[in-house]
Each structure stands twice: as C-alpha cells, then as structure tokens.
Amino acid sequence: NVFPEAEAFNYHQQLIKVPSLDGAGKMSKSENQMATLYLADTDDMIRKKVMKTKTDSGPTIKNAPKPDYIENIFLLMKLVCTPDTVNKFEEDYNNCSIRYGDLKKQLAEDMINFISPIRNKVDAILEDKEGLKKIMQRGAEKAIVSAEATMKLVRKAIGLNYF
Known part of the structure; x- marks a missing residue:
C-alpha cells in the first residue's frame, strides 16, 4: 500500500x-x-x-x-x-x-x-561538529534513495509513469 x-x-x-x-x-x-x-x-x-x-x-x-x-x-x-x-x-x-x-x-x-x-x-x-556532519550526510543519502523509491511507487499508483 x-x-x-x-x-x-x-x-x-x-x-x-x-x-x-x-x-x-x-x-x-x-x-x-x-x-x-x-x-x-x-x-x-x-x-x-x-x-x-x-x-x-x-x-x-x-x-x-x-x-x-x-x-x-x-x-x-x-x-x-x-x-x-x-x-x-x-x-x-x-x-x-x-x-x-x-x-x-x-x-x-x-x-x-x-x-x-x-x-x-x-x-x-x-x-562533535564533524561527526554530526557525517551523520547528516549519511542520512541525506539514505533519504534520497528512499524518497526516489517511494516516488516511483507513487507515480505508478496514480498513473504518472512518464519515465
């Protein structure tokens, strides 16, 4: 779902x-x-x-x-x-x-x-500014991958399969 x-x-x-x-x-x-x-x-x-x-x-x-x-x-x-x-x-x-x-x-x-x-x-x-920066970068990378996968499912579910 x-x-x-x-x-x-x-x-x-x-x-x-x-x-x-x-x-x-x-x-x-x-x-x-x-x-x-x-x-x-x-x-x-x-x-x-x-x-x-x-x-x-x-x-x-x-x-x-x-x-x-x-x-x-x-x-x-x-x-x-x-x-x-x-x-x-x-x-x-x-x-x-x-x-x-x-x-x-x-x-x-x-x-x-x-x-x-x-x-x-x-x-x-x-x-620990450097450590926080690394955590934020890893989090952003994971979020991008997750968001791309979710948006692919959303586009398919609502019929917007342009690519």
Missing part, C-alpha cells in the same frame, strides 16, 4: 505520563516553562523548578489520601528515586511527619542524577 493510513506510534508497552511540577496535568513544553524540566536545564534550574513545586502544609490525618498535586510529586519520585526513598517519604506522609522541603531537595537531586548524564551526552554529541 503506497498510501497507508497513519497510525499512532507506540513502543508496544505501557507508556507513562510525566506529571507537571505545578500539579496540573503532564509536563509539556507548550505549558508553564517553570513546571517542565528540560534535558538542557542546568542543575541549578532543575533545583529551582523542583523547589517551586506546589505543596501544602502537609496531612493532618494519618493515611489521608494525597491531593492530586502531591500525588504528582510522588509519581515523579517513582520515576527517578530509589524505592527505599519513595517508601520513606510515603511513610512520612502517612504518619503526618512529612517535610516537603526535604522531599523536594531529594527529588531535585535525583532528577539531576537522572537528567545530567543525558544532558552531558547531548552536549558531547553537539560539540
């Missing part, structure tokens, strides 16, 4: 929605810039953004359900923190002894530990 119907792409596994730092939906580059962590953010910027995450004065009843914006923080922690760290803060929350400042500091450091190796790899790739 030359003109297949477009389908959503997924990795054949359950995808996760990364919650926003402001407690409103998912992280998105088109939303609040301070509620989204970018791979290019500096360590200090990550700390600043995480420390501004919305919290409250804490639970007053043991084992109380978490408000959505607090649940979002715990979801973020589950993505980047160790299970022991998450369990410790879960226990603190359930015992009404949670200190959100400590939680945010821990989350910020774990986010930095998760993001900084990726950022460093991206920076190294971007600094």
